[in-house]
Amino acid sequence: MTIRLGVSLYSYQQTYLTGQLDLEGCIRTVVETTGATGIELIYEQMPLERYPDAVYPNITDKGISRWKELMDKYGTTPTCMDSFIDSKLYRGRISTVQEQIQMMEQDLKLASQLGFPCIRVLALVPPEVLEGALPAAEYYGVRMGQEVHPRFALNDEWMLNVAEISRRRNSKYVGLIPDFGIFSKGLPGSQLNLMKIMGENPDIVDFIEVSFKADFSHKEIAAQLRQMGAKEATVIAVERSAFMNRYNNPDLLKDLLDVIMHFHGKFTYMKEDCSEELTINYKDPIRILKEAGWDGYISSEFEGQRAYHGQNCPYEEDEIEQVRRHHVMLNRLLKS
Amino acid sequence: MDINQKYMIDPKDIRNVVSRDGNRIGFELQLIIPYYRGAALSMIDELYVKVGAILYPKEQLTFTVDGFSYTWPQIETVTTFRWEYGTKATVFVPQQGGLDVSPIQHIEVGCSIRRSYGGRFPAPVVVKVAVDPCKLKAIRYQ
Numbered sequence: 001m002t003i004r005l006g007v008s009l010y011s012y013q014q015t016y017l018t019g020q021l022d023l024e025g026c027i028r029t030v031v032e033t034t035g036a037t038g039i040e041l042i043y044e045q046m047p048l049e050r051y052p053d054a055v056y057p058n059i060t061d062k063g064i065s066r067w068k069e070l071m072d073k074y075g076t077t078p079t080c081m082d083s084f085i086d087s088k089l090y091r092g093r094i095s096t097v098q099e100q101i102q103m104m105e106q107d108l109k110l111a112s113q114l115g116f117p118c119i120r121v122l123a124l125v126p127p128e129v130l131e132g133a134l135p136a137a138e139y140y141g142v143r144m145g146q147e148v149h150p151r152f153a154l155n156d157e158w159m160l161n162v163a164e165i166s167r168r169r170n171s172k173y174v175g176l177i178p179d180f181g182i183f184s185k186g187l188p189g190s191q192l193n194l195m196k197i198m199g200e201n202p203d204i205v206d207f208i209e210v211s212f213k214a215d216f217s218h219k220e221i222a223a224q225l226r227q228m229g230a231k232e233a234t235v236i237a238v239e240r241s242a243f244m245n246r247y248n249n250p251d252l253l254k255d256l257l258d259v260i261m262h263f264h265g266k267f268t269y270m271k272e273d274c275s276e277e278l279t280i281n282y283k284d285p286i287r288i289l290k291e292a293g294w295d296g297y298i299s300s301e302f303e304g305q306r307a308y309h310g311q312n313c314p315y316e317e318d319e320i321e322q323v324r325r326h327h328v329m330l331n332r333l334l335k336s
Numbered sequence: 337m338d339i340n341q342k343y344m345i346d347p348k349d350i351r352n353v354v355s356r357d358g359n360r361i362g363f364e365l366q367l368i369i370p371y372y373r374g375a376a377l378s379m380i381d382e383l384y385v386k387v388g389a390i391l392y393p394k395e396q397l398t399f400t401v402d403g404f405s406y407t408w409p410q411i412e413t414v415t416t417f418r419w420e421y422g423t424k425a426t427v428f429v430p431q432q433g434g435l436d437v438s439p440i441q442h443i444e445v446g447c448s449i450r451r452s453y454g455g456r457f458p459a460p461v462v463v464k465v466a467v468d469p470c471k472l473k474a475i476r477y478q
């Protein structure tokens with residue numbers, strides 16, 4: 001029973017997009033720069049095959065062999081495949097539950113072909129789709145984990161329903177995948193960093209970080225920022241974050257550990273000294289997992305690059321370095 | 337949500353298009369999906385090109401990917417072929433004379449993918465580039 005570490009290749013999306021690393025390069029980079037061996041994949045982001053070989057959700061034996069060769073070559077293990085269920089595939093209507101179950105079955109099949117033990121199901125996929133796909137999950141031996149992602153919380157009825165399905169059906173094939181973003185206080189670190197890059201007074205940005213951590217409300221912080229002479233864009237960003245940002249008490253994990261199969265180690269800004277993520281609490285959730293002897297992977301999911309994708313943003317984040325720093329912190333927390 | 341806004345268009349990829357009989361019939365540009373994964377072609381919710389004040393809605397555009405060309409509304413029924421992450425698609429804009437030889441042209445492109453989450457109508461990611469038509473290459477179709 002132990003906590004193991006991995007990386008979601010989503011973390012390297014920009015490096016991949018700009019052609020600096022291909023799929024193999026991403027896998028090699030995980031091993032070389034973090035020492036972790038767990039690989040999480042958004043298949044639809046970095047498919048093993050494309051037209052004319054095979055188009056998602058299909059894959060040929062050659063594509064499957066290629067994946068297994070890569071895992072063998074680098075000593076890596078598939079941990080989780082991210083599933084989407086495109087319920088807006090057709091203009092003008094939402095796919096029916098039955099259609100969404102079919103999509104889930106396709107992803108379960110693909111995940112099993114590639115040796116993934118679980119798939120990440122988006123937070124908004126209805127519980128009846130999970131329950132309807134349960135026979136297929138059991139058939140393929142692939143677990144479905146619904147993502148607990150901001151602005152959801154671990155004790156929302158929506159998430160408790162999924163836990164209830166697992167317990168009522170006595171099945172480990174449905175459960176939860178919390179995203180560490182739910183342990184975030186305030187704005188994402190990358191957004192704070194962007195404010196500094198775009199010329200906001202660093203003292204004002206640091207004030208935002210500290211005051212959220214001290215549990216001041218969005219309204220109180222916004223009012224104070226106006227007095228301090230913050231840019232209007234800064235105040236608006238703080239006000240808007242009220243919708244997405246709901247801090248989850250890490251103690252909420254304790255009642256759900258039996259149905260949690262995997263974690264998304266969401267992060268957007270690791271400090272240079274690798275001491276902590278700027279606004280996400282890793283220390284307490286990891287302590288709880290260790291105390292409970294929870295067994296599974298925490299998969300780093302770096303999302304900070306997106307903050308700098310604006311056309312006129314002069315800054316580009318170094319995804320590989322951010323993931324490396326994240327693992328320095330995670331390894332320290334696991335050992336302490 | 338401006339995912340990949342700075343990577344969506346490379347101004348160097350913009351070219352005038354010349355027909356077999358030598359007329360400039362429009363221009364084309366290459367586009368990368370404004371999303372972090374690929375999507376079925378039916379999920380392209382919005383696409384437009386603006387040159388100065390002239391708007392070219394998707395119904396006037398031709399979208400080509402993996403060697404296949406589609407127009408609207410037909411593309412909305414294409415669910416088993418995809419615009420993969422990082423794959424450049426070609427967008428053809430019909431405009432007699434192509435892009436004028438002078439002065440600098442301001443081109444705006446908006447595109448959105450109808451993902452399953454995050455609101456009913458995703459706002460397009462909009463990118464604006466300035467192009468010097470004097471430096472444009474032309475492509476001649478057979």
